[in-house]
Each structure stands twice: as C-alpha cells, then as structure tokens.
Amino acid sequence: MQAAEPCCYIRSVRLCVLSSGSGGNSLWVDAGAARILIDAGLPLRETARRCKSAGLDVRELTDVFLTHEHADHAGAAGVLGRKLGVRVHATRGTLRALRDPPPEESRRAVRGGVPVCLEGLTVIPVGLPHDACEPVAYVVDDGATRAAIVTDLGSVSAAIVRALQGLDALVLEMNHDVRMLIEGPYPWSLKQRIRSDRGHLSNEQGARLLQDTLHGGLRYLVLAHLSEHNNTEAHARRAAERVLEKHGSRARICIGSQVRALDPVLLEPARAMPLRKARQLALFA
Numbered sequence: 506m507q508a509a510e511p512c513c514y515i516r517s518v519r520l521c522v523l524s525s526g527s528g529g530n531s532l533w534v535d536a537g538a539a540r541i542l543i544d545a546g547l548p549l550r551e552t553a554r555r556c557k558s559a560g561l562d563v564r565e566l567t568d569v570f571l572t573h574e575h576a577d578h579a580g581a582a583g584v585l586g587r588k589l590g591v592r593v594h595a596t597r598g599t600l601r602a603l604r605d606p607p608p609e610e611s612r613r614a615v616r617g618g619v620p621v622c623l624e625g626l627t628v629i630p631v632g633l634p635h636d637a638c639e640p641v642a643y644v645v646d647d648g649a650t651r652a653a654i655v656t657d658l659g660s661v662s663a664a665i666v667r668a669l670q671g672l673d674a675l676v677l678e679m680n681h682d683v684r685m686l687i688e689g690p691y692p693w694s695l696k697q698r699i700r701s702d703r704g705h706l707s708n709e710q711g712a713r714l715l716q717d718t719l720h721g722g723l724r725y726l727v728l729a730h731l732s733e734h735n736n737t738e739a740h741a742r743r744a745a746e747r748v749l750e751k752h753g754s755r756a757r758i759c760i761g762s763q764v765r766a767l768d769p770v771l772l773e774p775a776r777a778m779p780l781r782k783a784r785q786l787a788l789f790a
C-alpha cells in the first residue's frame with residue numbers, strides 16, 4: 506500500500522545572527538537550496554567557528570550579500586569570495602568602495618528595489634541613508650515567510666517603512682541611547698556623525714520604526730548593532746518592549762551579540778499551505 510501524499514507542505518527560513526556590532530556583523534539565512542550570509546564582517550576562521558557552534562557549515566554557503574563597504578560589514582568579503590567561491594552581491598557603489606574586493610567573476614551588482622532570485626529565496630535590497638557609498642538593507646522572502654535585516658541607517662523614510670511591511674522576523678538596529686551618547690566618551694564630531702541622518706538609529710528611532718512596521722504576524726525581533734559604549738541591552742530591550750506591549754505583540758526579542766552566535770531560529774509559515782498552493786509557489790521560486 507502506498508503512503509498517502511501529505512496534505513500540507515512546510516517550507517522554512519532559518520536565521521542565525523552570527524555576530525552583531527561595530528566589531529563585525531554577519532547573519533546566516535537559509536531557505537530551499539540557498540545558504541546566504543548577510544554581511545561578512547568577521548574573519549573567515551571566526552565565521553566558520555561561529556557557524557559550527559550553531560550547527561551550520563560555512564562551506565555550504567552559496568551567496569554573500571553586503572549591506573555596505575564598512576569593515577565591520579564587508580571586511581572578509583574578498584576572502585570569502587576567493588576561498589569559498591561564493592557569489593558576492595552588493596550595490597555598484599559598495600563594490601567599488603571595497604578595500605579587498607572578491608574576484609571579478611564572483612561579484613554581482615544589486616540595485617535598491619530590484620529582487621535577486623536564488624533557488625528557494627528572493628533577496629530584495631532596500632536603499633538606506635548611511636555615510637557609505639550606496640548602502641542597503643535586505644528583505645528575504647521564500648514566498649511564505651519574510652524577514653528583514655536593517656542596520657546602519659541614520660533616519661527612516663516612508664519608502665523604508667513600506668518595504669518592511671508584513672515581516673515575520675526583523676533584525677533591527679538599536680545603536681545608541683541618545684543620553685548615553687551625548688554624555689559618553691566619544692569626541693563631539695563622532696557624536697554628531699552617529700546622530701546625523703546618515704549615522705545610526707537610536708533606541709527611540711528603532712522603536713518608532715518597529716511601531717511603524719509592527720503587525721500581528723511579527724514573531725521574531727533581534728535588536729542589533731548595539732553600541733558598546735553608548736547603549737545597554739536593558740535600554741534597547743525596554744524601548745522595544747514598550748512598543749510590543751502597547752500593541753499586544755507576542756514577538757520574541759533577542760539581542761545580537763558581538764562575541765557569540767545566537768541560537769538559529771527556524772521560521773515556518775504562520776499557516777501551513779495546502780500542497781497545491783505550495784507547488785504553484787515553488788514553480789516561481
């Protein structure tokens with residue numbers, strides 16, 4: 506007797522924040538046959554070590570997407586391109602500004618708003634204001650689950666808010682507490698740069714962006730790129746919790762770490778799709 510065909514199809518997106526902060530940023534996403542890193546700010550050896558600690562294998566990576574050229578996001582892009590043979594995607598401005606670019610044959614230029622379709626995952630760059638050549642955030646979408654990685658921006662436009670609707674997971678910059686930054690040890694010029702429209706989001710700005718994109722389907726929220734000197738986990742968490750509580754959201758909050766990988770999170774569709782619908786979606790994947 507033949508086994509009955511399963512009536513539902515579950516696909517999933519796995520996210521793992523390998524590192525977050527000005528000492529290096531890197532986040533693993535896999536779905537279908539795509540295994541990607543968003544940013545390559547850790548040395549290859551450390552990237553491999555953190556992947557292993559999270560049960561992931563760096564040698565399985567297919568693609569790397571860079572948000573911008575700053576060393577804490579792109580320092581290892583050249584090495585990853587050369588040693589792992591992965592495709593390295595970034596805007597033309599970012600590619601031009603890389604200190605150690607990957608080999609030409611592995612470079613892929615992306616443009617804000619133009620989706621990149623991989624096998625099982627679509628990656629959509631979203632233009633951002635930051636003091637870099639052509640920085641972007643990324644939305645990743647497997648047709649059923651949608652997540653975004655949004656760090657290194659000084660201000661939020663209506664277009665950014667529009668691009669971040671309907672998310673299941675959000676990795677969101679909460680760089681600094683304004684008072685701690687103003688009273689803290691940085692030189693005045695650096696304080697001004699961080700606070701500018703092309704700097705970094707404060708906890709309040711991050712909380713506002715969270716409020717503007719929050720909906721009942723958000724399940725996983727990572728507070729990211731916290732400043733070591735100008736923020737605390739408690740400050741950032743309080744700012745996010747206030748928004749979630751006000752709206753009755755049950756999204757889980759985690760805080761990205763500079764020193765260790767967070768536990769990977771498997772995001773399955775909020776509702777399992779009927780098989781026929783899943784097959785139709787797979788045709789377009």
Ligand SMILES: [Zn+2]
Pocket residue numbers: 526527530575577578657730
């Ligand atoms: Zn950064």
Ligand SMILES: [Zn+2]
Pocket residue numbers: 573575635637657
């Ligand atoms: Zn930056």
